[in-house]
Amino acid sequence: MWQLAYRQxxxxxxxxxLTACAxxxxxxxxxxxxxxxxxxYAQLEQAVRARGAPLFVAxxxxxxxxxxxxxxxxxxxxQVEAVAGVAEAHPVTxxxxxxxxxxxxxxxxxxVHDTLGGPSGIVQGEPIRAARDAVIDAGLARRYGLRxxxxxxxxxxxxRVAGITRGQSAMLTPFVFIGYDGMIDLFLExxxxxxxxxxxxxxxxxxxxxxxxxxxxxxxxxxRAVPEADVxxxxxxxxxxxxxxxxxxxPIMGALIGLAYLIGILVVGLIVxxxxxxxxxxxxxxxxxxxxxxxxxxTVSAQTLMVLVLAWPxxxxxxxxxxxxxxxxAPVYRVYVLEPAGLAWAAAGVLAMALAGAALPLRVVxxxxxxxxxxxx
Amino acid sequence: xxxxxxxxxxxxxxxxxxxxxxxxxxxxxxxxxxxxxAGEARQMVAYARHAPADVWVMQRGVLNMHMANSFxxxxxxxxxxxxxxxxxxxxxxxxxxxxxxxxxxxxxYAVGLEPGAHRAGPWAMAAGKAMPGPxxxxxxxxxxxxxxxxxxxxxxxxxxxxxxxxxxxxxxSMANPVVFVAASDLADLMQAAGTVSYILVEAEPGQDAAxxxxxxxxxxxxxxxxxxxxxxxxxxQLGMQMGAEIIAFMTLIGSGLAAVIIAFTAYSQVARRxxxxxxxxxxxVRNREIYAAVGVQTALITGLGLLLALLAAWGLFPLxxxxxxxxxxxxxxxxxxxxxxxxxxxxxxxAWIPARYVARVDPLTAFKx
Numbered sequence: 001m002w003q004l005a006y007r008q009x010x011x012x013x014x015x016x017x018l019t020a021c022a023x024x025x026x027x028x029x030x031x032x033x034x035x036x037x038x039x040x041y042a043q044l045e046q047a048v049r050a051r052g053a054p055l056f057v058a059x060x061x062x063x064x065x066x067x068x069x070x071x072x073x074x075x076x077x078x079q080v081e082a083v084a085g086v087a088e089a090h091p092v093t094x095x096x097x098x099x100x101x102x103x104x105x106x107x108x109x110x111x112v113h114d115t116l117g118g119p120s121g122i123v124q125g126e127p128i129r130a131a132r133d134a135v136i137d138a139g140l141a142r143r144y145g146l147r148x149x150x151x152x153x154x155x156x157x158x159x160r161v162a163g164i165t166r167g168q169s170a171m172l173t174p175f176v177f178i179g180y181d182g183m184i185d186l187f188l189e190x191x192x193x194x195x196x197x198x199x200x201x202x203x204x205x206x207x208x209x210x211x212x213x214x215x216x217x218x219x220x221x222x223x224r225a226v227p228e229a230d231v232x233x234x235x236x237x238x239x240x241x242x243x244x245x246x247x248x249x250x251p252i253m254g255a256l257i258g259l260a261y262l263i264g265i266l267v268v269g270l271i272v273x274x275x276x277x278x279x280x281x282x283x284x285x286x287x288x289x290x291x292x293x294x295x296x297x298x299t300v301s302a303q304t305l306m307v308l309v310l311a312w313p314x315x316x317x318x319x320x321x322x323x324x325x326x327x328x329x330a331p332v333y334r335v336y337v338l339e340p341a342g343l344a345w346a347a348a349g350v351l352a353m354a355l356a357g358a359a360l361p362l363r364v365v366x367x368x369x370x371x372x373x374x375x376x377x
Numbered sequence: 378x379x380x381x382x383x384x385x386x387x388x389x390x391x392x393x394x395x396x397x398x399x400x401x402x403x404x405x406x407x408x409x410x411x412x413x414x415a416g417e418a419r420q421m422v423a424y425a426r427h428a429p430a431d432v433w434v435m436q437r438g439v440l441n442m443h444m445a446n447s448f449x450x451x452x453x454x455x456x457x458x459x460x461x462x463x464x465x466x467x468x469x470x471x472x473x474x475x476x477x478x479x480x481x482x483x484x485x486y487a488v489g490l491e492p493g494a495h496r497a498g499p500w501a502m503a504a505g506k507a508m509p510g511p512x513x514x515x516x517x518x519x520x521x522x523x524x525x526x527x528x529x530x531x532x533x534x535x536x537x538x539x540x541x542x543x544x545x546x547x548x549x550s551m552a553n554p555v556v557f558v559a560a561s562d563l564a565d566l567m568q569a570a571g572t573v574s575y576i577l578v579e580a581e582p583g584q585d586a587a588x589x590x591x592x593x594x595x596x597x598x599x600x601x602x603x604x605x606x607x608x609x610x611x612x613x614q615l616g617m618q619m620g621a622e623i624i625a626f627m628t629l630i631g632s633g634l635a636a637v638i639i640a641f642t643a644y645s646q647v648a649r650r651x652x653x654x655x656x657x658x659x660x661x662v663r664n665r666e667i668y669a670a671v672g673v674q675t676a677l678i679t680g681l682g683l684l685l686a687l688l689a690a691w692g693l694f695p696l697x698x699x700x701x702x703x704x705x706x707x708x709x710x711x712x713x714x715x716x717x718x719x720x721x722x723x724x725x726x727x728a729w730i731p732a733r734y735v736a737r738v739d740p741l742t743a744f745k746x
Contacts, residue, residue: 012648014644014648014730014734015641015644015645015648018637018640018641018644018730019641021637021641022399022634022637022638022641025403025630025633025634025637026634028630028634029403029406029627029630029631029634032626032627032630033627036623059535059536060536061533061535061536061537062475062535062536063475063482064475064482067473067475067484068473068474068475068484068535069472069473069474069535069566069567071568095446096444096445096446096473097445097446098439098440098441098444098445098615102440102611103611103614104614104618105440105441105611105614105615105618106615106618106619107443107444107445107615107619155436155437155438155439156437156438172619172620173444173619200568240482243482244475244482244484247481247482247483247484248484248551248552249551251551251701251703251704252413252551252701252703252704254701255697255700255701255704256406256409256410256413259405259406259409259693260406262402263402263403263405263406266398266399266402267399267402267403267634267638270395270396270398270399270402270638271399271638271641273391273395274392274395274396274641274642274645275645277389277391277392277395318630318633322626322629322630325626326622326623326626329622330622330623330626332622333622333623
């Protein structure tokens with residue numbers, strides 16, 4: 001059976017290749033869409049983890065890092081640093097603003113840091129050294145053609161692009177890192193707010209633990225000492241942000257991925273159907289030679305599985321290539337194709353595709369007429 | 378030659394329909410993805426479209442609402458209200474917030490309403506009252522449908538507990554659901570006493586909005602004033618910008634899928650008729666004519682696929698909206714035009730493989746047994 005299926009496939013290699021390519025493209029669509037969704041969540045997780053702190057202190061009632069306003073009293077830093085087990089509390093502030101000329105604006109997340117929480121891994125240029133310096137994500141640099149040394153005008157205030165970093169974006173929004181001096185200058189010199197009090201100067205405190213201190217115990221002590229604050233481990237905060245991302249993106253991504261699965265099954269089924277119709281005469285010959293229906297169905301199934309064996313790595317390759325192209329050309333996105341759970345789901349979907357694809361041509365195979373098998377076409 | 382190919386296609390109806398359906402599948406995904414972003418971008422500006430403002434006034438440098446931060450001194454609303462050509466100026470506070478309901482946390486944008494600012498509130502209600510007082514909140518009906526909460530329920534807004542007093546219609550979008558609270562509650566959360574986010578300016582009858590916006594910018598310092606159309610257009614553009622690249626890539630991959638399916642079908646058709654093609658060549662039919670016939674064949678499959686895709690999309694839109702109420706779908710003329718243009722390119726590329734095959738058919742094979 002396997003040998004017969006193999007020979008049928010290799011008898012017309014171009015047709016087999018085109019079939020495999022079509023199935024591979026369907027697999028790639030699923031993997032890219034799923035990878036895109038996983039990438040959204042991975043970016044949210046990374047946005048927390050890249051700050052480099054085991055504990056985060058937020059305003060009481062705030063349980064997320066991104067997309068939410070948190071405002072801590074200025075005095076809380078001293079109160080937190082007085083807690084046993086805290087080596088240092090590093091301030092960070094973040095808020096969304098829009099950037100770019102009218103007609104080509106994009107939201108950016110302005111992340112203000114002091115001694116911890118800045119950009120990790122600068123790929124071009126240098127770190128922040130002066131008040132007007134900014135390090136921008138490659139996604140923003142690519143979208144607006146920005147390079148180190150270029151001006152970065154935010155709310156009429158002129159920053160300088162000091163460096164470019166990668167992988168620092170979330171919620172389809174690139175990050176821009178500035179220092180506290182830059183933020184104060186921005187507030188005072190630009191029109192960004194009527195007065196400083198309208199923007200939180202201290203959103204979160206990143207906690208550096210003293211040697212030997214236990215994160216959970218320190219978190220409890222901080223919450224006791226500073227009632228207007230809530231404390232989270234980086235795992236908790238990252239999980240909260242991922243949950244928020246799922247709440248936001250999963251309905252639409254679920255619908256699109258579900259649709260991609262359906263279309264994938266349809267494509268595989270139709271391709272196998274068309275291929276089986278094209279080989280109708282061969283099945284007629286098999287019938288005339290005494291092959292039973294189940295043998296022919298097994299051959300069709302084997303053929304489908306062989307196509308899938310060829311198509312899966314090809315589809316994975318196309319998906320990885322597309323993901324690479326997306327991340328290079330539009331670095332604000334991350335397409336996480338090789339996420340294990342995503343691959344497992346896609347593999348299960350592809351298996352379902354194979355079963356559906358093999359079931360679809362049953363009627364054609366069953367009706368193959370042995371009497372016309374030897375007639376010239 | 379063309380007639381022969383069309384007849385061949387007609388004889389293989391099942392194969393033709395199967396291929397067209399496959400092509401349609403590839404295009405459906407692209408069309409729906411575009412419709413999702415277009416629908417979301419339109420729904421994102423639902424509040425800006427419905428709010429009673431001919432001119433929007435905001436902090437200088439801010440040009441839109443979604444993901445923007447705007448702060449203007451509250452006294453400027455009174456200054457604007459006194460300008461000639463202004464019928465009313467209604468200030469609102471606006472900020473991104475997290476709403477906690479039954480263990481779920483949703484991202485939303487809160488509009489803080491001053492007492493009596495009815496017209497800046499929700500424009501259609503499913504239940505309850507439209508104007509929230511202190512300690513109260515009006516949620517989009519979709520939130521209630523998603524979480525099962527109703528009027529009288531308590532929800533969390535950062536560290537505040539608010540009572541749901543109304544459920545509004547048309548205020549939900551995936552990226553920008555709008556909730557309404559009392560301005561005093563939102564000012565507390567934002568620590569923004571004495572400031573507002575936007576001022577909604579209604580013009581006197583006959584007053585040109587663009588001229589009024591220019592007058593406001595001249596008379597009031599440090600503000601940007603935009604006519605409603607320009608303001609909402611900026612938000613739509615921002616929404617589309619956020620998904621532009623991903624739509625482009627998905628269009629590319631969907632088109633690639635369609636191209637392979639069409640090439641597969643066209644190749645299958647000509648490969649099966651190899652001997653007939655050889656006879657045609659032996660009888661003097663030139664390659665050029667055969668290429669033209671193959672081109673028409675691929676165009677036909679592509680056109681049929683595109684048509685089926687559009688029909689499927691029309692059928693799927695209400696189904697998807699019913700199954701996933703969070704999404705808003707909109708099929709624009711631009712999206713249809715782009716799909717048709719892509720289909721043309723796909724047809725041209727897909728014709729290449731069968732055409733190359735045809736060119737290699739040797740007329741001598743016609744006389745072999």
